[in-house]
Amino acid sequence: LRKILLFTLLLSISNSKCIYDIVEKLKSSYPQIKGCKDNYLIFQDGTKILFDDEKQKSFNELLNNPDIEDMFKFKYPLNKIIPSKNFDPGRIRNDLFFKKIYGKSANEVRKNLRYINWFGKKILVTKVNNIDKKLQAIEKELKKLPKGYRKFLTPIGGTFKWRYIAGTKRLSVHSFGAAIDINVKYSHYWKWSKDLKYKNKIPYKIVEIFEKYGFIWGGKWYHYDTMHFEYRPELLK
Numbered sequence: 001l002r003k004i005l006l007f008t009l010l011l012s013i014s015n016s017k018c019i020y021d022i023v024e025k026l027k028s029s030y031p032q033i034k035g036c037k038d039n040y041l042i043f044q045d046g047t048k049i050l051f052d053d054e055k056q057k058s059f060n061e062l063l064n065n066p067d068i069e070d071m072f073k074f075k076y077p078l079n080k081i082i083p084s085k086n087f088d089p090g091r092i093r094n095d096l097f098f099k100k101i102y103g104k105s106a107n108e109v110r111k112n113l114r115y116i117n118w119f120g121k122k123i124l125v126t127k128v129n130n131i132d133k134k135l136q137a138i139e140k141e142l143k144k145l146p147k148g149y150r151k152f153l154t155p156i157g158g159t160f161k162w163r164y165i166a167g168t169k170r171l172s173v174h175s176f177g178a179a180i181d182i183n184v185k186y187s188h189y190w191k192w193s194k195d196l197k198y199k200n201k202i203p204y205k206i207v208e209i210f211e212k213y214g215f216i217w218g219g220k221w222y223h224y225d226t227m228h229f230e231y232r233p234e235l236l237k
């Protein structure tokens with residue numbers, strides 16, 4: 001009997017890898033997700049992605065081969081921080097997940113793109129999950145800030161571009177039209193620094209406005225990218 005109980009217990013553990021809290025955060029952020037069952041995240045179209053591969057991973061393995069659960073490895077902080085070593089909340093992304101939400105190729109993503117206004121210029125972003133409307137609302141709020149903030153916000157570094165992150169085989173969120181780089185001139189990027197010492201000039205007021213609409217900021221990463229904002233509402237819940 002003990003053996004049967006143990007077997008049943010093990011079976012129920014291996015069948016219930018879906019973590020309720022994570023699944024709820026994903027479901028309430030992305031209407032494309034239906035739920036999670038038997039360790040698979042299930043989309044409305046019936047397709048699925050493995051939730052937890054149960055592998056112990058090094059930091060590089062987390063970046064290069066993350067499952068859905070791994071995307072929540074670091075809790076994105078809602079306050080201003082100086083990130084500690086390898087603290088990169090939001091940098092762990094499962095490519096397949098983003099392809100299912102936004103499109104699996106440049107052409108598929110393009111079908112969902114739309115121009116919005118950004119301080120008098122047109123910029124191209126995705127309509128998926130109303131990201132275009134959210135960015136337009138962000139611009140409206142940013143415009144209300146004192147004039148001194150303008151130089152950080154325009155001209156922008158870029159929005160949509162189907163590309164890999166420099167030196168990797170991982171797709172940038174810019175590939176999906178769900179990210180924006182503000183003015184490069186006042187920004188810092190870890191790869192431009194020799195010692196990885198944290199640097200930032202972007203005023204925190206700007207960060208708070210983006211976060212209010214579901215965008216996380218690359219300035220909260222140890223591998224910082226202070227011009228970069230991307231739509232990741234699941235990490236702000």
Ligand SMILES: [Zn+2]
Pocket residue numbers: 174179180181225227228229
């Ligand atoms: Zn960027």
